[in-house]
Amino acid sequence: MLALRRVPTARQFAAQTSTSSTHSRLRGARYHDYVRVETPHGHIRVPLNSPKVIGVANDRGDRSHQEDFYGFSTLSLDPKELQLSVKKRFGVDWDPSLVSEVLSRQVVFVGVYDGHGGSGVSQYLRQELHGLFESSKASSIPELYDWIRSLGGYFKRFRGGVLAPWITDPPSQELLDLETRATLTFFQVDHNLSSDPMSQACGATASVALLHSLDAPATPFFSAKKLALTVAHCGDTRVMICSVNGGKAFPMTENHHADARVESIRLRRMMGSSLITDSFGESRWMGALTNTRCLGDLRYKKFGVTPEPEVRTKLLNGEEWAYLVLVSDGISSILSDDEIVDLARDAPDPRTAAKRILDFSQELGGEDNATAIVVPLAGWGKIKGPDQTKELREYRRIQAIGSERQRRM
Known part of the structure; x- marks a missing residue:
């Protein structure tokens, strides 16, 4: 049985300043900070950190320290695994041989991480989650499952969920699909963190969006006509997509609070x-x-707090969707989904859209760490219909100004 990869503790990662490309060279990983785009003259590289490709706004608010972090990269995954995921989730026969081998493996990863009890876990996720997602292997599941059961309490009765086929003797020889890979990776994070006492009382919620273009010839996520969206989610960070028709918000996550139905x-x-x-x-x-689902907070695991992500998928006709938005609860606790997507509409670029969301939440009195990420889709700049929350936002702004004046008197 393969031994689980040993990694430095989360505290050590919080002190590191290495770039993702350095980590990639050290581990032999294949993820990148750019997306490849096919042209008649070959592939070009478009940097993900361009404000026109992925827009980010991040602020610590009135807090003395920052516990919100985020990450994005382009992963290289097995095309057969992606083919299986598309078939299982959408019933679509995607043929990876219709595009180049490099582009058939390309999946864009975007994550938002909201720490609590310290920044150690959220910083660990920023530096490591994308790499772990790419490198996770089915062969590690039996040993990982033994560790999960050793947590006791709730996990003594845990039967593995989507990991169950690889726990049997002999284990399944099936390929992982994206839901199984996400579940394996989130549990692997907790195992890695367990070597650091900090993770007993420190944790983070996390939402990850995976964007996989199904077009042939291959297209990047921001212009794909057929796009597979997979969201893996723990906690109360949020992910939503905005429709071109009417600019309506379509949520891809549900808050994992103890009083939520699920x-x-x-x-x-x-x-x-x-x-x-x-x-x-x-x-x-x-x-x-x-939150009843999160990464870290290991002292609460035996009481039912789980890192097992809720995974949702949607097959997008890209031109019907304007953008994807990820936010931490420093924003979602202030603004509704509809207000968030309306604030982003008609922005000249994703960076400006993200900043509008962040600025308005702070204008209404938001004091928490806050992060907004806007990812353009093929319908960017094409929203039809009126801004439905404009009057409500103006009313809330006036109320906030009045409250602030009263506070200062």
Whole structure:
């Protein structure tokens, strides 16, 4: 059985300043900070950190330290695995042989990470999650499962979920699909973090979007006519897409709070009830945690707090969708999904769109760490219909100004 890869502790990663390309060389990973685009004269490289390709706005608010982080890269995954994922999720027979070998492996990864109890786990995710996602192997599942069971409590009854076929003896020889790879990777993060005492009381929520173009000839995500979207999610960071027709928000995540329907069913079935309402009327699991799914917070794992992601997928006709948005709860706790997508509409570029979202949340009094990421799709700049939340936003702005004046008096 293969031994799990040993990695430095999260605290050591928080102190590192190496670039992702250096990590790539050290590990032999194939992920990049650019996306390849096919032209009549060959491939060109478009940097993901261009404000016209992926827009990011990030601020610590009134907090003394930053616990929000994010990451994006282009992964190189097995085309047969991607083919299996597309077939299982959408019933589509995608043929990777119709595009070049390099482009058939190309998947763009975008993640937002919201730390709590410190920044160690969210910084670890920023530096490592994309690399782990690319390098995770089915052969590590049996040993990883043994470690998961050793957490005790809730996980003594854990049967593996989508990992179950690789736990049997002999294990399955099937390829991983993207849901299984995401689940394996999120659990692997907790295993890696378990060597650092910091991770007992420090954690992070995470939402990851994977964009895989199905076009032939190959096209990048921002112009793809047929795009497979996979979202792996733990906690209350959020992912949504904005439609061209009417500019409506389509959520790809649900907050994993203890009183949410999916989570309350899961936890009551396995753990009974440990839901406590605090003095502000907020429900907290074990009287301490807002989120019942997260990475890190290892001392709570045996009580049902899981890193197992909820995975949702959607096959996009690219020209019907304007952009994808990822936000931390420093924004989603202030703004509705509809307000978030309306703020991004008609922006000249994704960076400006992300900044508009962030700035407005802070104008309304947001004090938390906050992150907004805007990823353009083929319908960028083509939204039809009125801005539905414009009047509401103006009213909220006036109210916020009045409240601020009263506070200063």
